[in-house]
Amino acid sequence: MPSTSPPQPWAAPEAPAPISATVTVPGSKSETNRALVLAALADRPSVITNGLDARDTVLMREALRTLGVVIVENGRQWLVTPPAQFTAGGTVQCGLAGTVMRFVPALAALADGDVRFEGDEQAASRPMAPLLDALTALGADSRTDGGPGLPFTVTGRAGLRGGAVTVDASTSSQYVSALLLVGARFADGLDLRHVGGPLPSLPHIAMTVAMLRERGVAVDDSEPGRWRVSPGVLHAHDVVVEPDLSNAAPFLAAAAVTGGMVTVRHWPAGSLQPGDQIRGILRAFGAEVTWFEGDLTVSGRHFLHGVDLDLREASELTPVVAAVAALAEGTSRISGVGHIRGHETDRLAALEAELSALGCSVSSDDDGLTVNPKLLGSAVFHTYADHRMAHAAAVLGLVVAGIVVDDVSCTSKTMPEFVDLWAAMVAETDAGIETVGAVDPERPAP
Numbered sequence: 001m002p003s004t005s006p007p008q009p010w011a012a013p014e015a016p017a018p019i020s021a022t023v024t025v026p027g028s029k030s031e032t033n034r035a036l037v038l039a040a041l042a043d044r045p046s047v048i049t050n051g052l053d054a055r056d057t058v059l060m061r062e063a064l065r066t067l068g069v070v071i072v073e074n075g076r077q078w079l080v081t082p083p084a085q086f087t088a089g090g091t092v093q094c095g096l097a098g099t100v101m102r103f104v105p106a107l108a109a110l111a112d113g114d115v116r117f118e119g120d121e122q123a124a125s126r127p128m129a130p131l132l133d134a135l136t137a138l139g140a141d142s143r144t145d146g147g148p149g150l151p152f153t154v155t156g157r158a159g160l161r162g163g164a165v166t167v168d169a170s171t172s173s174q175y176v177s178a179l180l181l182v183g184a185r186f187a188d189g190l191d192l193r194h195v196g197g198p199l200p201s202l203p204h205i206a207m208t209v210a211m212l213r214e215r216g217v218a219v220d221d222s223e224p225g226r227w228r229v230s231p232g233v234l235h236a237h238d239v240v241v242e243p244d245l246s247n248a249a250p251f252l253a254a255a256a257v258t259g260g261m262v263t264v265r266h267w268p269a270g271s272l273q274p275g276d277q278i279r280g281i282l283r284a285f286g287a288e289v290t291w292f293e294g295d296l297t298v299s300g301r302h303f304l305h306g307v308d309l310d311l312r313e314a315s316e317l318t319p320v321v322a323a324v325a326a327l328a329e330g331t332s333r334i335s336g337v338g339h340i341r342g343h344e345t346d347r348l349a350a351l352e353a354e355l356s357a358l359g360c361s362v363s364s365d366d367d368g369l370t371v372n373p374k375l376l377g378s379a380v381f382h383t384y385a386d387h388r389m390a391h392a393a394a395v396l397g398l399v400v401a402g403i404v405v406d407d408v409s410c411t412s413k414t415m416p417e418f419v420d421l422w423a424a425m426v427a428e429t430d431a432g433i434e435t436v437g438a439v440d441p442e443r444p445a446p
């Protein structure tokens with residue numbers, strides 16, 4: 001499913017006053033795609049409620065269908081029936097979805113034959129070798145078409161033994177999650193060790209482990225950098241997906257940068273999503289953050305101050321955080337995010353280029369960004385087909401007149417409703433913002 005839609009330029013709306021809104025955001029992409037994979041591996045059918053319906057999760061559902069999984073969609077409820085054996089012979093379209101290009105090859109290793117993986121042009125540069133090498137060490141085969149990643153083919157074999165394997169996951173925690181998800185299906189289980197630089201996005205690995213344990217899988221993660229998964233049955237587990245807290249970040253940032261107040265409904269009291277860290281991040285900038293009975297509210301102040309943040313465990317928030325830093329007073333340093341050069345785009349280079357074009361003084365290095373706020377002016381903000389870049393541009397556009405996003409269609413990757421939700425928020429139409437494309441878990445499915 002390559003992206004062939006024409007670019008959709010979008011004039012980012014300027015806030016007419018301090019933003020005041022109540023927002024309901026759709027479900028978590030990370031939880032949705034893990035739930036889909038786990039349902040495909042389970043011993044009987046599972047029901048997923050309030051799963052995110054966006055390009056990344058459409059790609060995941062189609063990928064699983066290619067492997068023989070049956071998914072029946074009924075509004076906000078999906079019934080997932082696993083096959084007795086994953087089927088080979090098909091082609092999986094990954095788009096730009098990291099969870100599809102990393103998680104599904106591990107499932108393909110359990111099939112008996114070839115499964116080909118293709119994706120968008122921008123996906124060809126995303127690193128894959130550590131995962132493919134690990135699958136080969138576990139008994140599957142793989143071959144690329146000569147590049148560092150997509151397109152490639154995995155040749156699976158039924159009855160893989162599993163056992164001990166190492167992986168350098170310093171460029172993506174998804175390699176670890178991919179192997180953990182299938183570990184219980186190996187005859188000898190899995191003894192996985194990370195070798196290499198610091199692991200990014202540890203909360204995503206913790207989410208994977210927690211969801212495995214919910215389904216009866218024994219995972220020993222007591223030793224840092226090592227995970228031992230016992231062989232056994234992965235039991236079906238019905239799940240209601242949490243809101244996507246990373247996708248909520250630009251809406252909360254809107255309150256911080258305009259001195260307004262935004263409430264996001266149904267925010268969990270505690271969550272393994274990295275996006276939950278936006279609470280402490282915005283507090284560090286000087287905003288007030290409160291949680292009460294499932295509602296998270298951010299209230300802005302008259303000014304924000306620079307910060308020094310290590311975002312290694314929540315690197316997907318970097319673009320929005322950089323946008324807030326560009327509107328604060330004083331220099332900000334964002335560290336621990338060198339690995340996001342290998343995300344949907346080289347996010348550090350992209351942020352340096354686009355914020356500099358607006359007049360901000362930004363420098364990047366191997367570990368992160370330094371942002372020195374300057375008087376900002378209008379410009380075309382390029383997204384590089386990256387939804388998080390579009391979110392950053394929207395935040396900036398609230399207070400900087402004349403920002404035009406070159407292609408806002410990339411937000412469909414994880415939040416197709418983004419433009420409508422953002423416009424409703426700016427218009428201060430609280431009632432509309434809760435009904436435009438968003439799922440309210442308190443309302444019954446149609």
